[in-house]
Amino acid sequence: MLTVALPNKGALSEGVTTMLGEAGYRCRPDGRGLTVVDPANGVRFYFLRPRDVAVYVGRGQVDLGITGRDLALDSGATVDELLALGIGGSRFLYAGPAAGPGEGRPWTLEDLAGCRIATSYPRLVADDLAARGIEAEVVRLEGAVEISVELGVADVVADVVSTGRTLAAHDLAPFGPVLCTSEAVVVGPTGDAPPPTDPAAPAARRQLLRRLEGVAVAQQYVMVDYDCPRTLLDEAVALTPGLESPTVAPLRDDAWVAVRALVPKADMNATIDALADLGAKAILASDLRSARL
Numbered sequence: 001m002l003t004v005a006l007p008n009k010g011a012l013s014e015g016v017t018t019m020l021g022e023a024g025y026r027c028r029p030d031g032r033g034l035t036v037v038d039p040a041n042g043v044r045f046y047f048l049r050p051r052d053v054a055v056y057v058g059r060g061q062v063d064l065g066i067t068g069r070d071l072a073l074d075s076g077a078t079v080d081e082l083l084a085l086g087i088g089g090s091r092f093l094y095a096g097p098a099a100g101p102g103e104g105r106p107w108t109l110e111d112l113a114g115c116r117i118a119t120s121y122p123r124l125v126a127d128d129l130a131a132r133g134i135e136a137e138v139v140r141l142e143g144a145v146e147i148s149v150e151l152g153v154a155d156v157v158a159d160v161v162s163t164g165r166t167l168a169a170h171d172l173a174p175f176g177p178v179l180c181t182s183e184a185v186v187v188g189p190t191g192d193a194p195p196p197t198d199p200a201a202p203a204a205r206r207q208l209l210r211r212l213e214g215v216a217v218a219q220q221y222v223m224v225d226y227d228c229p230r231t232l233l234d235e236a237v238a239l240t241p242g243l244e245s246p247t248v249a250p251l252r253d254d255a256w257v258a259v260r261a262l263v264p265k266a267d268m269n270a271t272i273d274a275l276a277d278l279g280a281k282a283i284l285a286s287d288l289r290s291a292r293l
């Protein structure tokens with residue numbers, strides 16, 4: 001049986017469980033149980049703290065894990081990232097009081113020297129400081145890091161930023177480089193680790209990765225359908241080139257055609273606006289459940 005570690009709580013837990021459900025896996029824990037078997041797919045899931053997932057994978061106790069890229073990095077575990085899932089996106093940044101370090105100027109990296117930096121990701125921060133040759137004190141906190149400056153435990157913070165609302169609510173402004181652009185990822189043992197002992201595990205692993213990739217890809221696209229005057233087809237197709245080429249089907253009215261193409265989700269609204277401005281009608285965008293491109 002393939003063993004897979006999942007986050008048992010936190011920002012990634014619900015999204016990961018939902019994605020696995022879409023991929024055909026049964027991985028909802030019953031009550032307070034920390035493990036669930038999906039016999040149909042030959043997988044046993046373990047529900048671990050998101051920070052611990054990569055540690056178990058790195059030590060060979062479980063075959064695969066799903067966690068945040070930033071957490072995997074901070075754990076120091078030797079694992080390979082096998083697949084990015086496109087959910088739980090965040091950036092890891094330094095942030096200081098919005099008023100700046102003094103003299104009315106904004107924070108720069110040089111200002112970190114000699115500072116107390118509060119973070120829940122001490123290895124990520126220490127590695128970044130070492131790489132830049134900056135000497136500063138790293139203050140490890142479990143969470144709610146943004147309040148630490150106000151409470152006088154630190155001068156600046158280094159933390160996960162998603163919408164930026166938590167930073168703003170505590171009058172902190174981000175500065176400097178992005179230490180890690182993170183999302184939920186599947187991690188596995190590095191190439192030189194011994195293979196799983198169960199002979200059925202490699203096939204179960206391939207299936208899980210392929211199916212999750214199918215769901216992840218599906219979440220990046222929408223299917224756009226529209227009717228288009230034949231005279232405008234070239235311009236419309238330029239707006240929706242699809243992957244290989246859009247499907248163009250005749251309509252009963254010979255002056256019109258129906259067009260169908262995949263469009264990146266991020267471009268959906270702009271594409272629909274442009275199609276409508278061009279003269280397309282009955283423009284529909286639909287979500288996909290799974291896609292193998």
Ligand SMILES: Nc1ncnc2c1ncn2[C@@H]1O[C@H](COP(=O)(O)OP(=O)(O)OP(=O)(O)O)[C@@H](O)[C@H]1O
Pocket residue numbers: 009010011012013050051067068069070071088089090120142143160161162163182183
């Ligand atoms: N607000 C957010 N939006 C998107 N992703 C987030 C957000 N907060 C955290 N993450 C991501 O979720 C993962 C870990 O966050 P989570 O809150 O689950 O763990 P934690 O903070 O270490 O644990 P806990 O909050 O239980 O102490 C990281 O990969 C992080 O980048």
Ligand SMILES: O=P(O)(O)OC[C@H]1O[C@H](OP(=O)(O)OP(=O)(O)O)[C@H](O)[C@@H]1O
Pocket residue numbers: 011142143144145146159160161162163164165166167
């Ligand atoms: O940019 P935002 O959208 O405001 O999100 C970022 C916040 O979310 C996370 O906190 P979480 O809820 O996990 O609490 P924690 O600090 O206790 O980990 C993270 O540590 C930030 O504090």
Ligand SMILES: [Mg+2]
Pocket residue numbers: 010011143
């Ligand atoms: Mg958290």
